Amino acid sequence: MTRVAINAIGVVAPAPIAAVDRFDTSGLSARTAALVRDFNPRQFIAPMKMRRMNTLSRYAVSAAKLAIDDYGRELPAEMGVAIGTTFGPVQTSVDYMREYVEKGAALAPPQLFAESVANAPGSHIAIEWGLRGFNVTVTQRESSALAAAMYASSQIVKGSVRAAMIGGVEEVTEMVYSVLDRIGALDDTMSDGMVMGEGAAMLIAEASETAKYGFLAGFGISRDTTASISDWGSDPGAIVTAMRASLDDAELGVSDIDAVYASANGVRRADAVEAEAIRQLFGEVEVVKTKQIFGEYAAAGALQMVEALRSSHRNVLVSSVSAGGGIVCAVVTR
Amino acid sequence: MRKPDPNVRIAVTGAGIICAIGRNKAEVWRSIVESRDGIAKLTRFPGETFPTDIAAQVVDDLTPMLPMSRRDAKRMSRSDLLAVIAAREAIEQAGEASALPRGRAIVATGTSTGGLLEGEDYFFARLVRGRRRAPASRVLQQPTSAPSDAVARVFGLGGGVVSNATACASAGASIGMAADYLRSRHADVAVAGGSDALCRLTYSGFNVLQAVDPAPCSPFAAERKGITLGEGAAYLVLERWDDAVARGATILAELRGYGATCDAHHPTAPAEDGRGAEAAMRAALGADSVDYVNAHGTGTLLNDSAETKAIAAAVGMTIPVSSSKSYFGHTLGASGAVEAVITVMALREQIAPPTLRLGQPASDCTLDYIPHTPRPMPMKSALSNTFGFGGSNVSLLFALPERA
Secondary structure (H helix, E strand, O other), rough: OOOOEEEEEEEEEOOOOEOOOOOOOOOOOEEEEOOOOOOHHHOOOHHHOOOOOOOHHHHHHHHHHHHHHHHHOOOOOOOOEEOOOOOOHHHHHHHHHHHHHHHHHOOHHHHHOOOOOOOHHHHHHHHHOOOOOEEEEEEEEEEEEHHHEEEEHHHHHHOOOEEEEEEEEEEOOOOHHHHHHOOOOOOOOOOOOEEOOOEEEEEEEEOOOOOOEEEEEEEEEOOOOOOOOOOOOOOOOHHHHHHHHHHHHHHHOOOHHOOEEEEOOOOHHHHHHHHHHHHHOOOOOEEEEEEEHHHHHHHHHHHHHHHHHHHOOEEEEEEEOOOEEEEEEEEOOO | OOOOOOOEEEEEEEEEEOOOEEEOOOHHHHHHHOOOOOOOEOOOOOOOOOOOOEEOOOOOHHHHHHOOOOOHHHOHHHHHHHHHHHHHHHHHHHOOOOOOOOHHHHEEEEEEOHHHHHHHHHHHHHHHOOOOOOOHHHHHOOOOOOOHHHHHOOOOOOOEEEOOOOOOOOOOOOOHHHHHHHHHOOOOEEEEEEEEOOOOOHHHHHHHHOEEEEOOOOOEEEOOOOOEEEOOOEEEEEEEEHHHHHHHHOOEEEEEEEEEEEEOOOOOOOOOOHHHHHHHHHHHHOOOOOEEEEEEOOOOHHHHHHHHHHHHHHHHOOOEEEEEEEHHHHHHHHHHHHHHHHHHHHHOOOOOOEEEEOOEOOOOOOOOOOOOOEEEOOOEEEEEEEOOOOHHHEEEEEOOOOOO
């Protein structure tokens, strides 16, 4: 059986949760986010290339560069790329539409249009390092990065590629922030609502019996059919189904898991459903809530995976429960 | 992680489509055999001025075709609604023999812009009314994952949702991904396809890139000047072969294989030698042969030239090739699914759709492109190509089901 080893990690992490200074939050009920701060992409990207990249691409390419440095040897040939993003290049679309309004539909800048596709970050990574395997950008709300990791892992065990750059990228934008605030999804205290996060995390996964950080051992997906199109569902059984499926895929049992890296993001009702699912399946188990540190959407969920890989736990289940009902779980082992 | 089992055969048991030439398979195929395109004056964005003014649009009012209440529909984007319409046709066809196990069905959708049309409406409303007053209900369906969520919600599918936003290669990637999850038994049924509604940003963006033909697109032709923008959605229902047989389902076709590669060349332009596309086609083919290629065939100078080289290298110069985009334009993130459904119908009907408006092929387009009129011909298998911004290439190989 082919094992999917994580042999390199690169992260452009958000700073601790603090007041948003990137845009005006007056009139909004939320004020805070976990933003990337003091980030200098010139450290990672040549100026000529950087000019062609939006913030999302800069985060992603910088994280990929850090991962490649961490890898420390020649990259395997024909690598795949699978990147998760929840909202993608919303800011670029907004910037484009501003130009569209000011200058007219015929005179908006083509460079902004080229960067308005959600797979621009993955494309830049492929071009920068000549990665000619599959190149997909996967998007499934809060589960985007885990869903991307699942596809890349399936391709490594299938033998389509020997290795892949996997991860996620997200940017906190005024547009998304204000809409989430408007519908009451944000809450600075996380007592009933989330705090937004951003950043990028890239991991090099490859077929290998040894791993620097750990293995992606199994995945499970399901959907809570009680969920509406844009809210969380109420059925813990659907979450148990995905958790159990990821354990079966990893050929591990419930008792093998030392900790659950939970999806919990502060949305009270959704967190309670997940907590009930964990209780039903595991009884007592250590539960780690990374989103209290990074916020929701940090690297589209990839930071949750990175934390699990860098923890001292032996076997970890990473859970991701999305608005709209989508659920992806991953098992990380040593 | 369980390996996608290469010995598991993937059956296509349902197909649904909506695009500028029809609201379902029957209407679409009638247009195909009558060589009737769906390209007309752009009417979706009254008051906007673009350098070109044609498009391949679906009718404005989709509500008569929807299986849910107006109230539910009101919360969804146009891309969501197109997805639901196409998915319904596919799911109903697959469920004719016996009920689909919906609890274990995943939805895999490709889209390039999702609900961006509604995002633009919100953007304009904010300019006028400010961010505290602009109505935000529909912009919630802007994320590119929304069409998958909408389809799963409307049809009660519980296997999981996963979406691809890999520009114009999105739907092809979703279909391949879904097939692998069936092979690895991460799901038992897949509703896999794509959806994209026309939006202002895309219409304007391809124009500023000067990639839009002011006249209806003419793929592979000497006078080709670019794409015609379209919209639409299509889905396939995929199952493991043995499950489909056990259920008594009619197997429309077999998804034999797929290939996914990247040019790693340029953010928007394809590699001129077509090497990435060729590699995707070779991966899809494996040891199989092919009788017809449904090309990506956008009508841009670069694509049609590079794709011609790729096809010639992968399958030779004699296999007939055509671009269905000459009928319904470039449906962007949906194109991989829309053209997959066309490819499956071509196999079933044993008629290869033509490339319309192909007067004089370009000097760098040297294949048999089936000009003007459909060509009845024996076909056992056919490739469907779909490439996108970022250099992503996906090729799908479909075959007629072997009779036992």
